Amino acid sequence: xxxxxxxxxxxxxxxxxxxxxxxxxxxxxxxxxxxxxxxxxxxxxxxxxxxxxxxxxxxxxxxxxxxxxxxxxxxxxxxxxxxxxxxxxxxxxxxxxxxxxxxxxxxxxxxxxxxx
Amino acid sequence: xxxxxxxxxxxxxxxxxxxxxxxxxxxxxxxxxxxxxxxxxxxxxxxxxxxxxxxxxxxxxxxxxxxxxxxxxxxxxxxxxxxxxxxxxxxxxxxxxxxxxxxxxxxxxxxxx
Numbered sequence: 001x002x003x004x005x006x007x008x009x010x011x012x013x014x015x016x017x018x019x020x021x022x023x024x025x026x027x028x029x030x031x032x033x034x035x036x037x038x039x040x041x042x043x044x045x046x047x048x049x050x051x052x053x054x055x056x057x058x059x060x061x062x063x064x065x066x067x068x069x070x071x072x073x074x075x076x077x078x079x080x081x082x083x084x085x086x087x088x089x090x091x092x093x094x095x096x097x098x099x100x101x102x103x104x105x106x107x108x109x110x111x112x113x114x115x116x
Numbered sequence: 117x118x119x120x121x122x123x124x125x126x127x128x129x130x131x132x133x134x135x136x137x138x139x140x141x142x143x144x145x146x147x148x149x150x151x152x153x154x155x156x157x158x159x160x161x162x163x164x165x166x167x168x169x170x171x172x173x174x175x176x177x178x179x180x181x182x183x184x185x186x187x188x189x190x191x192x193x194x195x196x197x198x199x200x201x202x203x204x205x206x207x208x209x210x211x212x213x214x215x216x217x218x219x220x221x222x223x224x225x226x227x228x229x
Contacts, residue, residue, distance in 0.1 A: 004159075031215065042120070042205055042219025043160070055214050091160065098215035103148060105217060107160040 025094030139206035
């Protein structure tokens with residue numbers, strides 16, 4: 001079974017530029033999560049989708065971050081414009097329908113973003 | 117709000133030593149508790165979990181018991197190997213919530229031969 005795929009693995013940009021990350025979850029997983037992991041900290045949820053609807057985006061900085069999952073499968077997370085403090089690893093995870101008790105999340109390898 | 121506190125690292129041990137990584141939590145209701153591991157250059161992997169009080173999760177020689185009275189979920193292993201060197205994260209999901217994982221800061225373990 002293929003795992004969660006993410007690309008790119010690494011990205012270096014200058015502040016005020018824009019960047020986008022892509023995630024393809026495990027086939028059949030209805031729930032998709034984006035986490036931000038700043039160096040030395042645990043991951044923090046940015047946004048959670050159930051199929052193509054948003055379940056929780058309470059910690060997403062909506063003035064600069066956006067995310068979509070238009071067809072309920074793969075997802076894109078965008079930052080525009082980037083700030084220095086956005087330097088982090090962005091992790092995508094997926095799980096079966098959380099509402100049906102599918103609470104094990106499977107993580108992708110992450111995208112390491114460096115903002116200069 | 118809900119939170120997880122882990123012992124600070126790094127933890128440095130010799131091979132075959134006993135490992136304990138402390139984890140305590142604050143949450144309303146009855147959360148599910150998890151330990152995730154991140155090996156160098158790899159993504160987060162679920163190590164073990166427990167979904168109710170007094171449950172013991174176990175995997176690959178690691179164990180953790182859900183202790184509601186002390187709000188703890190300490191990770192233990194009787195004899196560590198060099199290959200166990202990684203960062204370990206304690207986490208919870210709130211009961212009745214949307215399955216959002218709330219992580220501790222992580223504890224780096226280094227095992228030397």
